[in-house]
Amino acid sequence: MSNTKNTSNSQSQKESSQNTQGSHNAAEDPTGTTTHSTADRRPSPMEVLRQAREQLAELTGMAAESVSSFERTEEGWALEVEVLELERVPDTMSLMATYQVELDHDGLLTGYRRVGRYERGRADARRPGGR
Structure with a gap:
């Protein structure tokens, strides 16, 4: 059972981390629309x-x-x-x-x-x- 608990904790931490990372890539302008800074870069x-x-x-x-x-x-x-x-x-x-x-x-x-x-x-x- 401890493995199940650790797995669910890991998943929660991973989801939280992904949400946090997503907020770094997007910014909201005064009109309420989301703009992406690094996601819209040109390919190398x-x-x-x-x-x-x-x-x-x-x-x-x-x-x-x-x-x-x-x-x-x-x-x-x-x-x-x-x-x-x-x-x-x-x-x-x-x-x-x-x-x-x-x-x-x-x-x-x-x-x-x-x-x-x-x-x-x-x-x-x-x-x-x-x-």
Whole structure:
């Protein structure tokens, strides 16, 4: 029985602690509406990167293998993500794709499109002019 009592005491303390923590994150302005200070912060670049990979995988059903380009834009974020589209044997013959992914400032995906496909074992094609 002492375990039951300790468990209920622990739960009460945990709930009390959570309520106290919640009051630190929110403040009430004179109009009676609650404003959040730290909860409304912008995500860090690493958080945006993780969110982009997760959201793209959820939408396409394909896991992101790497991010080859990542930059902040006026609209939010722009990334190029490498995805395994078709697995083949040997692995160097697997079909890869590059997706351009756009996110808003909060890290929510606003659009994506495939901009290229290639076999895993192939290098980029030579550009005209010898570059």
